[in-house]
Amino acid sequence: MITGLQAFFLVNALITLFAAVKVVSSRKLVHAALWLVLALMGVAATFAMLGSRFFSVIQVFVYIGAIATLIIVAVMLTRNSMEDVGPQVNRGWWLPLVVVVLLFVGLVVVLSGWGDFGLSTRTVGAEGENVMELGKALVDPNGFVLPFEIASALLLGAMVAAIYLATDRKEGKR
Amino acid sequence: MNMDLLIWLIPLPPLLAFAAIVLFTNRSKALSHSLAIGAAGLSWLASMVVFFTAVGREELAKHPLGVDLKVNWLPLGDGAFKIGVQVDPLSAVILFFVAWTVLMIFVYSVGYHNFGQPAGDHDKPGLPPHGATVKVKGHGHQVPSVEPMYSRFFAMISLFAFGMFLLVVTDNLLTLYMAWEIMGLCSYLLIGFWYAKPSARDAAVKAFLTTRVGDMFMLLGMAALYKMTGTLNYQEILANPTVLEMLASQAAPVLGLSWAGLIGILIFMGTVGKSAQFPLHVWLPDAMEGPTPVSAMIHAATMVSAGVYLSIRFFPLISAGWDGGGALTPAMMTLAVVGAVTALFAATIAVAQNDIKRVLAYSTISQLGYMIAALGVGAYVAAAFHLVTHAFFKALLFLGSGSVIHGMEHGVLHTHQHIDPQDMQHMGGLRKKMPVTFWTFLAGGLALSGFPLVTAGFWSKDEILSGAFNGGHVWVFVILALAALLTAFYTARQITLTFLGQARSEAAEHASESRAVMTAPLVVLAFFAITAGWVGIPKAFPGLGGLVPNWFEEFVGEMLLVHGEAAHHSLVPLITSLVVALGGLALGWWVYRDVRAGQKDPLQKPLGPVYTLLQNKYYFDELYGATVVRFSRWVSEVFTDRWLDRGVIDGILHGIAAAGLWLGGVLRNGFDLPVINRFLGDTVVAGGTRKLGAETSKIQTGRLQQYMLMGLAVVLAASAIIYFFFVMA
């Protein structure tokens, strides 16, 4: 028998996957970007179902708030790609499809061989993750301060690179 | 039904309608507007249920509805940020008018965007519809055409309505701020709705950026508030004397203010931006570039009301440390000065405008100034009262002016005369052509100018004036009375120029009444514009006082922790408001009673250069262009770009580059050419590599995705092999 939570999971998963399919198949790129927002929203709901409220919120902030917005802006800036002439997928699109289906089947086969595949009891409690602990772990010299700092450097580098790449250097301007 | 849950559900239908229209129904105009109106109707229904439940509750201010149902929203290190809803007397009355005006505006929009008319001959998305030709008995005939982006409009105003409902029912400043920004976005989208018009685009950007200036201060205030109190919940801050006292007694590091004063002023800056108070008022008149229902939405139902609502909501904080009688706190003083200045200043501009919507725009600014000034002198209930009545009659006036413009456009299409259908100089005599619009507009206009006894505007304005007078703030009283005089004057001018007298253009002669779907909302709003005042007749009012209980005062006044002195009703403000309202109206009618076609404004001669000054809105746009815009351009172009970026930073980088180049040259001449090239040479290593490269380059198609596919296939095959032969075995 399917419980309410399970039903919710299924509905949410279906919506998310449908939106994801639309993302990769929509002819109009702006529509694809909007479907992407819906798919990301579904993922945020999944995070919440997994007991991670914090990352659910962060998902909305970072992915929908920043990344999806960035993508939509980029779509608008590269405007003539919005006039969708011709097919929006490559000619040999069936080959990736075959590979991807194979990959999916392979993943499921491998996963189902795993002993804990049917595990349905969680170790996480109802209160969700401990954000304080996470924060401490991120800056703890014995914890994850190194990856954390590297990620900061990566973000800084990305920011500089993005500004540098996107600067409009017209002839004669400097 | 569970009341807490119902309050949660109020904002939801418009949001769902927005999503549904955007995602699914944008092809079908009928479906889109049904969804939007249905959603607004549901919200309206829920709001009414909540409102009447709230009215029936005892001690609502102490125990607001909906506070029991809270959600852990943002996980923080210690616990979670909780969000919830609350309906106390203040939000209940706001909810009442928001629900009504929003629903009326939605219905009206159907007619305004010419639903059911044929598609235009040359209409393009992003431009107002130009009209279509239909064949009637053989010859072509111009009729209004349907808006090309009809569904999009309904999607956007639904989102707008969602923002406003959310803002009203929320119980904390953070959610309010989000709703606030949602509305900011919607106003941007809707003011720039006809985005192919450069003026609309500019107006949209201007509105967005100007309000952002205020929002930034508000965000600072919010951060300071959270830092000081550890919460943003209304009940925990504003209904909590300990917290308020703590904020009022601790000194902030700026300007010798207390924390309460500093935070109050910062939050008030948000209002200044959103409610278009001096000096950030410049965006609001330009916002007229949007379709008229949007103007009504921004000016009455949502945006600007939200700003005043914020100030009223935070009045306990702004007035913390004020004992109800003595000297005003610095924050209250700021409100009083800004409000009074805005009220008078905007009213003077409105006198010299010819665009029917622009007059209303400045009148909105002026009336908002009234409310802010009322708050500044501590007339809390009066401010809330005027907010409610103003929302009704200003929504009515905007929708009415839209109806007038619509009628004029009809005339323009009919006569092919090339005139601006919004210019009042071309109108006149519309009384007979558009009777419903005329009578409802008259009701709204009289309410705006405070026509005694009958209209809602009189009661709320009178209360503000007597609040200012009885509080002993004579200068505020005088300024507001002057503004009221001007208000009555320009209202009479507007009505006279538009509806009375003779038609001053061919188009005006052929104007026709709008459809019932547009006039019916006008009638409903006119009803409220008249009657909304009767719930707040002061007890001390000579003759009428006490006949009806002053329900509004009792209901909303409960919100205050500190009550001002019992208002001893003096006759001075009453007589003043009678004189200025009637005098202004009579004067306006008398000056403009017979303006002929092509004649200049009768005021132009006696006022001379002052008139030009007013007509150009005190040159504020030019002033900002010359100072703020120029300065920021200088900072970005000269300071940052030329000096800092190209001078200092590039200078250093170029130095490093030159050094690197020099080093490279030395290495090449000293090591590479004489040593490497001589001994290893071209033939042995380079030639072999080149050959190998030529062979392998054949599989390099340059197509990124093929590379990826190839890599993936290899990885898949490899992992399959490893899995089956090593892991399984």
Add this chain to the structure above:
Amino acid sequence: MIPISWFLIFSAALFCIGLFGVLARKNTIGMLMGVELMLNAVNINLLAFWAYRYAGQMNGLVFVAIVFAAAAAEAAVGLALIISVYRRRTTVMADELNLMKG
């Protein structure tokens, strides 16, 4: 309770859909969207394992946080690259960008 397998299969499906987008989409921005889907699938996986097996430890969560940072960096640089390429070649179609052809 929901078995962990549901989450894993869901994330595998999302991953594969994203991968298809990356491999088959003509438009480079479309490819980037596929990458975002894949990263999201990875995060679901990480959080699922964390929730069902290692809720007491921070490793999984830290990894998720780092993936977020990497995704942000990837989107910023990727889109900047695309815009830069668009300026030079007025196209963002992957099959027209074949400068790497040998």
